[in-house]
Amino acid sequence: MTSSSSNTLSRWSTDDLLCWLLRGMAMIASTIVMLIVTFLIVEALPVLRHVGVLRFFTDPSWHPAEGFYNLTPMLWGTLFAMAGSVLIATPLGILSAVFCQYYAPTRLARPYRRLIELLAGIPSVVYGFWGLVVLVPLIGEIHPPGPSLLAGILVLTIMILPTIALMADASLANVPQQYVRGAAALGLPRWAMIRGVVFPAAKSGLFTGVILETGRAIGETMAILMVCGNVVQTPSNLFDPIRTLTANIALEMAYALGDHRAALFMSGLVLMALIIALTISAEWISRGRIYG
Amino acid sequence: MVEVATQQPNTREWLAFVLVWGSAVLVTATFCWLLGDIIWHGLSHLSWIFLTAPPENAGRRGGIGPILVSTFLILGVCLAVSLPIGIGTAVLLVEFTSDHSLFGRLTRRSLDVLAGVPSIVFGLFGNAFFCKTLGLGFSILSGGLTLACMVLPILIRSTEEGFRAVPSNYRLSAAALGLSRTTTLFHLLLPAAVPGLLVGLVLGVGRAIAETAALIFTSGYVDRMPESLLDSGRALSIHIFDLSMNVSGGDANAYASALVLIILLLIINGTVSWLATYGLHRKIVTV
Amino acid sequence: MYRLTQIFPQKALGSFVVFLCASYLGIGGSATAQTSTDQLSGKLVITGASTLAPLISEIGKRFESLHPKVRVDVQTGGSSRGVADARQGLADIGMVSRAMKDEEKDLYAYPVARDGVGIILHKDNPVQALTDDQVVAIYMGKITNWKDVGGNDVPITVVNKAEGRSTLEVFLHYFKLKNTDVKAHVVIGDNEQGVKTVAGNRNAIGYVSIGTAEYDESQGVPIKLLPTGGVAASTETVRNSTFPMSRPLHIVTRTSPVELAKTFIDYAQSRAVHDIIKQQYFVPLVD
Numbered sequence: 048m049t050s051s052s053s054n055t056l057s058r059w060s061t062d063d064l065l066c067w068l069l070r071g072m073a074m075i076a077s078t079i080v081m082l083i084v085t086f087l088i089v090e091a092l093p094v095l096r097h098v099g100v101l102r103f104f105t106d107p108s109w110h111p112a113e114g115f116y117n118l119t120p121m122l123w124g125t126l127f128a129m130a131g132s133v134l135i136a137t138p139l140g141i142l143s144a145v146f147c148q149y150y151a152p153t154r155l156a157r158p159y160r161r162l163i164e165l166l167a168g169i170p171s172v173v174y175g176f177w178g179l180v181v182l183v184p185l186i187g188e189i190h191p192p193g194p195s196l197l198a199g200i201l202v203l204t205i206m207i208l209p210t211i212a213l214m215a216d217a218s219l220a221n222v223p224q225q226y227v228r229g230a231a232a233l234g235l236p237r238w239a240m241i242r243g244v245v246f247p248a249a250k251s252g253l254f255t256g257v258i259l260e261t262g263r264a265i266g267e268t269m270a271i272l273m274v275c276g277n278v279v280q281t282p283s284n285l286f287d288p289i290r291t292l293t294a295n296i297a298l299e300m301a302y303a304l305g306d307h308r309a310a311l312f313m314s315g316l317v318l319m320a321l322i323i324a325l326t327i328s329a330e331w332i333s334r335g336r337i338y339g
Numbered sequence: 340m341v342e343v344a345t346q347q348p349n350t351r352e353w354l355a356f357v358l359v360w361g362s363a364v365l366v367t368a369t370f371c372w373l374l375g376d377i378i379w380h381g382l383s384h385l386s387w388i389f390l391t392a393p394p395e396n397a398g399r400r401g402g403i404g405p406i407l408v409s410t411f412l413i414l415g416v417c418l419a420v421s422l423p424i425g426i427g428t429a430v431l432l433v434e435f436t437s438d439h440s441l442f443g444r445l446t447r448r449s450l451d452v453l454a455g456v457p458s459i460v461f462g463l464f465g466n467a468f469f470c471k472t473l474g475l476g477f478s479i480l481s482g483g484l485t486l487a488c489m490v491l492p493i494l495i496r497s498t499e500e501g502f503r504a505v506p507s508n509y510r511l512s513a514a515a516l517g518l519s520r521t522t523t524l525f526h527l528l529l530p531a532a533v534p535g536l537l538v539g540l541v542l543g544v545g546r547a548i549a550e551t552a553a554l555i556f557t558s559g560y561v562d563r564m565p566e567s568l569l570d571s572g573r574a575l576s577i578h579i580f581d582l583s584m585n586v587s588g589g590d591a592n593a594y595a596s597a598l599v600l601i602i603l604l605l606i607i608n609g610t611v612s613w614l615a616t617y618g619l620h621r622k623i624v625t626v
Numbered sequence: 627m628y629r630l631t632q633i634f635p636q637k638a639l640g641s642f643v644v645f646l647c648a649s650y651l652g653i654g655g656s657a658t659a660q661t662s663t664d665q666l667s668g669k670l671v672i673t674g675a676s677t678l679a680p681l682i683s684e685i686g687k688r689f690e691s692l693h694p695k696v697r698v699d700v701q702t703g704g705s706s707r708g709v710a711d712a713r714q715g716l717a718d719i720g721m722v723s724r725a726m727k728d729e730e731k732d733l734y735a736y737p738v739a740r741d742g743v744g745i746i747l748h749k750d751n752p753v754q755a756l757t758d759d760q761v762v763a764i765y766m767g768k769i770t771n772w773k774d775v776g777g778n779d780v781p782i783t784v785v786n787k788a789e790g791r792s793t794l795e796v797f798l799h800y801f802k803l804k805n806t807d808v809k810a811h812v813v814i815g816d817n818e819q820g821v822k823t824v825a826g827n828r829n830a831i832g833y834v835s836i837g838t839a840e841y842d843e844s845q846g847v848p849i850k851l852l853p854t855g856g857v858a859a860s861t862e863t864v865r866n867s868t869f870p871m872s873r874p875l876h877i878v879t880r881t882s883p884v885e886l887a888k889t890f891i892d893y894a895q896s897r898a899v900h901d902i903i904k905q906q907y908f909v910p911l912v913d
Binding site for chain 2: 068070072073080081082087138143145146147150169171208210218220236239241258261262263269292296297312318319321323325326330
């Protein structure tokens with residue numbers, strides 16, 4: 048009797064220990080964001096004191112050397128590039144996951160998956176390089192100048208596709224076999240089964256994939272910088288060059304001093320605000336059902 | 340009416356079939372174009388000497404030996420830090436925290452935000468925090484830690500998905516048998532969650548090995564053979580970036596380095612999936 | 627331990643595992659390595675302009691071979707970082723790829739080389755020369771078609787540099803333009819990006835470092851350099867100071883340099899490195 052009670056006692060303490068260990072890890076993981084935000088605010092503070100928040104949205108243009116700090120065109124640039132690429136990449140990625148799981152012969156599915164895994168690891172510089180040398184001249188032939196919102200959207204699509212495709216693939220693979228067998232037993236055709244049974248069951252994973260790819264699309268820097276033209280303007284069509292907030296930081300940080308440098312950190316803060324807004328709206332759309 | 344009802348699903352099925360195959364072909368074609376471009380330009384410069392020799396003349400000639408070593412070390416530090424923290428956090432979020440508790444929601448939100456932080460911001464942050472505040476300087480350690488912050492959300496998210504996929508009757512049966520949660524975790528849940536974890540690992544390694552902006556400010560630019568983890572070491576992606584954007588006449592070696600990076604990735608991904616199919620299945624059976 | 631790392635380069639890949647162990651132990655080892663007193667030893671950290679980084683890196687390598695106990699760590703990141711790091715003492719020497727500004731007079735600046743800024747067009751563009759007024763009109767958006775300056779009937783694509791870049795400052799200063807007046811279609815960062823943008827667009831006009839452009843032109847990249855103010859753009863005219871658009875490349879220190887830093891700066895300014903400067907497509911200073 049005593050031995051069994053001491054057993055339960057020690058078992059409880061291992062569980063407790065584990066729980067606290069895990070909590071510690073989670074704390075580390077979640078404080079990183081706080082650290083980053085604090086760091087950005089501290090660095091942006093000088094320009095906020097001199098200029099104020101409002102002028103970042105009302106100034107006539109972005110010419111920090113001459114004291115103009117308007118960020119709105121770049122905010123639009125970021126949003127358009129993100130929306131365009133997510134709109135193309137999401138269906139493409141999910142369909143390619145469906146291909147992998149339900150349409151492709153096994154012999155084809157494996158190398159296909161390997162291919163997409165490979166793409167997840169190609170440096171953005173390589174994508175950007177390819178975009179600059181191959182894609183941009185091609186677009187330039189159709190509608191000059193070439194570096195444009197369209198080029199940005201296409202390169203971003205290719206870059207974020209592996210994220211959504213692999214996440215979707217994993218979540219489709221996790222759909223319990225009974226569901227699929229049940230549907231098949233009911234005589235449902237393949238697509239009807241996927242649409243009616245598999246997608247609802249894999250909803251959480253698909254949604255996670257979309258959030259991750261959107262984050263990646265907002266945060267992408269180097270490739271965008273190489274293909275988008277980087278002109279600070281609100282684009283009026285797909286062939287207009289744009290500059291995103293990330294490209295703004297990467298382009299000018301190397302040579303920025305004083306208020307200019309602080310203003311670039313302000314671009315970083317705006318980006319963070321954008322991402323926080325995205326997360327909140329994702330939560331609002333799903334109303335918590337996603338994680339249930 | 341009956342005719343319409345039977346007709347419609349058929350058209351729909353056919354359309355879906357075309358769409359699914361079409362997108363797969365489109366994706367494959369785009370990537371073959373891209374990969375073909377790299378292989379075409381890079382293969383002729385690839386040799387054993389290229390892999391082992393140090394770079395000369397700012398990388399236009401010579402090889403990438405020290406750069407490969409630095410890349411491995413950075414990746415090693417990154418995974419050694421991010422894997423335990425990532426898996427731990429995922430376990431906590433799925434198994435030990437209610438989905439609607441404040442702590443769980445806050446952690447999840449902050450991770451979502453972290454996933455969207457631009458890599459250049461990671462770079463500047465890493466430079467300020469690891470290099471200056473913690474005093475690690477430009478080093479492989481700083482670079483690896485910065486990358487660890489970067490891949491954490493990806494790792495956690497996909498591991499979480501893996502845990503979610505484990506049927507709840509596993510947990511219930513384990514609890515009914517009187518197993519402690521620690522035992523359940525290590526013997527039942529972790530092995531079952533491995534597929535999700537592996538996707539995260541592949542995505543995370545991919546992101547880490549491809550990272551440029553975050554490493555320029557943390558692990559640095561020095562292309563000498565590193566002598567310790569506190570030495571600065573140039574990663575492969577930075578080398579590619581420098582050769583293609585900053586060094587005129589570096590394109591040929593940039594392509595070759597990109598090819599090496601892709602082969603490296605192929606090896607890593609291959610090993611991971613081999614582990615998944617052979618190494619871990621056995622474990623589940625024996626337990 | 628130290629012997630290990632010295633044998634290492636010859637057998638680079640073969641002894642990966644040994645190396646990994648060695649490098650972990652090396653954290654403790656490297657700190658004590660700088661204590662020996664004979665002649666020069668220690669570590670020199672140099673940060674700053676990406677334009678200068680490959681050059682100083684190569685000079686550093688030769689300096690290391692002359693003084694085996696010295697380590698020169700070069701980090702890239704931009705002129706402003708060179709200034710900031712040198713001021714805060716994070717780096718022993720900063721690299722600045724432009725003339726020093728008035729507010730930077732507190733730093734000790736040493737020019738090591740010169741670099742010209744030349745206007746480039748696509749090779750197929752029939753325009754052979756532009757007057758200064760025409761360039762100004764093109765960049766201000768008053769001339770938007772090549773036919774107005776003797777070319778084909780196609781719109782002009784104006785390529786400009788990002789705010790703060792020193793090539794931009796040199797360009798604006800020579801043409802007496804304000805960046806707010808420039809109507810650009812493409813804004814670029816590094817020189818190679820400019821070359822690749824113009825090479826990929828028949829109707830583009832841009833300006834980049836002359837050394838870069840000259841090298842790429844000789845390698846068959848379809849671009850051409852235009853004369854500025856009637857002077858042909860080449861490293862030769864930059865060398866004899868007849869070319870009007872050029873910039874000095876500096877290395878800077880916070881205090882008057884002593885010992886190691888002084889030896890290095892003297893070396894970087896000496897004739898012994900002129901071949902490296904030419905190799906990196908910059909112009910050595912005439913002494």
